[in-house]
Amino acid sequence: MTTTNEIIKADKELQDGAPKAALELLRHQLSLHPNSPETLTELGKVNAALGRNEAATIYFQQALKIKPHSLEANKGLAKLKLQKNPKEALEILLKLAKSYPRDAQTLVDLGVSYDLVGQYTNAQEAYHQAMYIDPMLISAQSNLGLSYAFSGxxxxxxxxxxxxxxxxxxxxxxIRNNFALAQYLAGYRLEAKKTLLQDMSGDEANIVLKSFSQLSPHLFSSK
Structure with missing residues (x-):
């Protein structure tokens, strides 16, 4: 089944920062086409954007039962698993990268999963592969920088x-938060706070810096 105009409209609403409007469009679409993997995948993306991760997981899984090799559904499910189970995400993304070796964003997500399990060299290789495909992909560059910081x-x-x-x-x-984290790990604590202050109050910056301090003891355990 091809992607319908309604799904395209819903995705545009999502990209424009209006996930609730996208959800209304998709509810109607789902009633018409309950077994459309495209509709189910888009519902997964919208629910993930709204922080409804359990619902998003179910929609992605339903889409994959109908279309197991769906790039978007697999990517959506992997991103959710990155938050709680990076090893499971890594397994999904390794398979996806083999099936879609030219999808740069999949390689970025693969790099993130490698970073989260402490495999920094593999992560950096994945980011570089993504950059060869799309040299202007900012997420690949930003995550590569962060991976360098994690690995010292x-x-x-x-x-x-x-x-x-x-x-x-x-x-x-x-990206400024990533830069601040790299500054903090490099020992430039005052500079890190100055970077954070571009986007938040002093009290908020102190909370973020405290979270950085809790990250750093275990970042290098699997180098």
């Missing part, structure tokens, strides 16, 4: 993340 290569991390965090067309709160 601070100079490489800061050199990669500093321009991303300071250039108008690439700088986002997430």
């Amino acid at each position: 290569h601070y100079d490489e991390a800061l050199a990669l993340l500093a321009p991303l965090a300071s250039t108008t067309d690439t700088s986002t709160p997430k």
Whole structure:
């Protein structure tokens, strides 16, 4: 079944930051086509955006029962598993990367899963592969910088993340947070706080810095 106009509209609503509007469109679509893997996958994406992870997981799983090799459903399920079970996510993404070797975002997600299980060299290789496919993919560059920081290569991390965090067309709160984490791990605590203060209050920055301090003791245990 081809993707319908309603699903395209719903995905645009989601990309525009209106997941609830997307959900309303998809509810109607689901009533018409309850076994459409495209509709079920989009419902998974929308529920994930709303933080309804259990519902999102069910929708992705339902889509995969109908279309087991769906790129989008597998990616959606893997991203959810990254939060709770990185090893399971890694298994999904390794299979997906073999089936879709030219999908750059799958390789980025694979890199994230490697980072989360402490396999930093494999993570960095995955990010580099993604960048060969799409040199302008900012998520690959940002996550590569963070992986360098996790593995103790601070100079490489800061050199990669500093321009991303300071250039108008690439700088986002997430990238600035990654840069602050790299600064913190490299020992530049005051600079890390200054970076965080671009997006939050002093009290909020102190909370984030505390979370950084809780991360650092175990980051290098599997180098």
